[in-house]
Amino acid sequence: MPFIKQRFKAAIISYSVYLSTLQGDHLVISFNISVNPEEFTNQFNTFIGNFIARYPSKTLPPAYPLDSLFMDYPNNRLYFGIEKKLVLPPGAIQYGITSAIISGLAVNDMDEGARFTFILYMQLAVIKAKYNDMNDACNAIAQISEYVLAHNPGTAPTAALPQQYAEIQQQLYDSNNNILQEIITDIWNTENYSPELLWLEDWISVCRELTKAHDIIQPFLTISRSIFEQMGLSDTHLQYLLLNIYYKSFKTNLNTFYYE
Numbered sequence: 001m002p003f004i005k006q007r008f009k010a011a012i013i014s015y016s017v018y019l020s021t022l023q024g025d026h027l028v029i030s031f032n033i034s035v036n037p038e039e040f041t042n043q044f045n046t047f048i049g050n051f052i053a054r055y056p057s058k059t060l061p062p063a064y065p066l067d068s069l070f071m072d073y074p075n076n077r078l079y080f081g082i083e084k085k086l087v088l089p090p091g092a093i094q095y096g097i098t099s100a101i102i103s104g105l106a107v108n109d110m111d112e113g114a115r116f117t118f119i120l121y122m123q124l125a126v127i128k129a130k131y132n133d134m135n136d137a138c139n140a141i142a143q144i145s146e147y148v149l150a151h152n153p154g155t156a157p158t159a160a161l162p163q164q165y166a167e168i169q170q171q172l173y174d175s176n177n178n179i180l181q182e183i184i185t186d187i188w189n190t191e192n193y194s195p196e197l198l199w200l201e202d203w204i205s206v207c208r209e210l211t212k213a214h215d216i217i218q219p220f221l222t223i224s225r226s227i228f229e230q231m232g233l234s235d236t237h238l239q240y241l242l243l244n245i246y247y248k249s250f251k252t253n254l255n256t257f258y259y260e
Contacts, residue, residue, distance in 0.1 A: 008044065011035045017098045019115065019232040026073060041080055052076045093226045096206035097122070101230065103199035115231055120176075120183050122227050123220075123242065125200055128187045129207035130216045137188075138250035140216050145243040147217050173245040180249040 011033050018028040033040050056076045073079065104118050131137040186197055193200055211219040224239060 008040070008047075011040055014095060015098065016094045016230070017101050018230045019101065045078060045080075048078050052078070093206075093210065093223055094230065096203060097226055097230045100199055100203045103202075115233070117179060117183070119227060119231055119233070120180065120242070121187065121197075121200065122203065123224055124183060124187050124246065125204050126207045126211070126220050126223050127216070127246075129204045130211045130219075132188075134184075134188060134250065134254060138247065138254065141243060141247045141250065144217050144220055145240065145247060148221070148240050148243060169241055169244055172241055173248055176245060177249055177252075180245065181253050184249065184253075 013032040013034055015029060015031045018030070020026055020028050031040070058075075100122060101118075104114075127137045127140055131140055186193070187200065187204075207219075207223065210223065221239075228238070
């Protein structure tokens with residue numbers, strides 16, 4: 001995206017990036033432009049077409065069964081006007097998430113595992129923006145979880161499925177506790193970000209502006225909804241599960257975390 005922004009700097013006012021799994025894994029880029037749309041589309045199509053021809057991605061065989069009734073989009077193709085996504089100006093949540101996604105893509109391929117890890121970093125960084133103290137952060141996570149349970153009962157386990165839900169939550173915690181410990185240490189270790197995590201500084205700064213005048217609950221949930229949307233995932237049940245494993249990881253490992 002930086003090279004696209006540089007090439008079309010006179011035309012692009014702002015843009016947003018979304019990851020999508022609709023008919024295959026791909027990027028959706030929405031632009032707010034200051035020039036004739038048809039002219040921009042033609043120039044952009046030529047520019048990206050040349051780039052794809054020089055640096056094509058590997059075409060993988062389709063995985064069956066398909067996730068939808070339709071086949072995946074062909075690889076190394078560019079389409080216009082298929083998905084309508086919101087484009088907001090710099091300073092908005094979506095713009096900050098877009099910058100973080102671009103930085104993440106520059107370091108790793110966004111496969112399913114990397115996408116999930118990225119969400120963990122993004123959400124916990126929202127908490128870090130408001131709370132430097134890890135005990136305070138742990139308490140804030142508990143408050144958000146209680147709020148979600150009280151105000152969004154559809155995201156929590158129903159009376160008919162408490163055991164299955166608890167089992168899923170435990171499996172999610174067991175399989176991610178080690179990476180969660182690493183992520184929490186990374187985020188709260190503000191003096192020693194590794195080069196591939198320098199984008200966290202910018203993201204935390206964005207979140208600090210969005211949370212400074214408010215209680216953490218509503219900003220966290222609003223930002224999280226945007227994160228899930230731009231990462232191409234539904235937060236209906238995942239949000240409540242994640243809050244609970246965050247809390248459990250903090251409570252279980254609080255004395256072992258190292259941060260400066």
